[in-house]
Amino acid sequence: MCPVPSEKRTLLSRSTPFHFRCHADLPCFTQCCRDVNIYLTPYDVLRLRTRLGISAAEFLHKYTRHFLARQSHLPVVQLAMDPTSLYCRLVTNEGCSVYSDRPWACRMYPLDLADQEGAYQPIVNQERCLGLRETTVLTVQEWLDDQGVEPYVEMDRVFQAILPADLIACGKTQPGVGKLLYLAYDLDRFAELLKDPRFCSFYELDEETVKAAEADPERLLRLALRYIRGQMEELL
Ligand code: SF4
Ligand code: SF4
Structure with missing residues (x-):
């Protein structure tokens, strides 16, 4: 993936407008589901394994790589990419096969939370994510609402509170x-x-x-x- 270097990232607030529209006619369609680091929260895992109708253990075994981080000792759970194609195992030619239960990070893409409280940032540039060149304009808040991130934010708040x-x-x-x-x-x-x-x-x-x-x-x-x-x- 070609991320935007952190020193060049623009900080956006919830009211900042940006150009974006993702659709299947773009040449980059599903390219963002390839060779990418997607860290899963406990709520992501819950939604995905419920969607797939399998146990948590089976989901973690088949679809993730997980370990305790060497320094922090925190559990790290990442979506595993197919070792040959490097695509996410949940993507199809038509797009994400678990779209309505896709992880928080996938919902946020091409944005991410910035270090600064209440700020967001694009994590990819217009060369890589062609949807950022589209004429559709929406605010960050409109994008977050459209992507249904609120339950993910809420459950993460509960998780963070016990750390x-x-x-x-x-x-x-x-x-x-x-x-x-x-x-x-x-x-x-x-x-x-x-x-x-x-x-x-x-x-x-x-x-x-x-x-x-x-x-x-x-x-x-x-x-x-x-x-x-x-x-x-x-x-x-
Ligand atoms: S790279 Fe951007 S525009 Fe292309 S499929 Fe992914 S999110 Fe959509
Ligand atoms: S979960 Fe869906 S949106 Fe996320 S990387 Fe996999 S296929 Fe793409």
């Missing part, structure tokens, strides 16, 4: 914390724990809470994050 202070302060934490955080990606393991009455009793999870989580994957993720937070407090 330990040492990680936020110095960018690293203990390996045990990373393994615990990985449970948020592999939610079926947490769902299994909920089936054990001794586990529910120990963590004071009433039947109503457990049933609600079993019926709604987003509640399950929120409950898992609450559990992870509690476990981290004991670890640290």
Whole structure:
């Protein structure tokens, strides 16, 4: 991919207009789904594996590469590209096969969050992403609304809120914390724990809470994050 060098990136606010329209007639169509680093959040994994109708473990095995980062010990989960074609395994000639459940990063493309609070930046230039040359003009906010990013932002807020202070302060934490955080990606393991009455009793999870989580994957993720937070407090 030909990213825009960071020193040349223009910062955009939500009200900044920009030119963009992506469509299948462009010669670059699906090129942005090739040889690209897409980091997945726990909510991305939840949406994708639900869409594909497979377990979290199967999704993580088939569609991602995942590991604990050497320095921070945080779990890193990336969409795996096909080793031969270098395309994302979820792309077809017609475009993304999981479009309505595509990850947050894919929704944001060709923009990304900037380091500065409330700012965005293009991550690719007009030579690579020809949609940026189109005449359609929209503001960043209109683009975000159109892409349905809000639930992704909200779930990431919940995830970020449980991260330990040492990680936020110095960018690293203990390996045990990373393994615990990985449970948020592999939610079926947490769902299994909920089936054990001794586990529910120990963590004071009433039947109503457990049933609600079993019926709604987003509640399950929120409950898992609450559990992870509690476990981290004991670890640290
Ligand atoms: S490179 Fe840009 S215009 Fe081309 S398919 Fe990707 S997002 Fe659309
Ligand atoms: S998930 Fe969809 S949009 Fe994202 S890289 Fe794969 S095919 Fe492209």
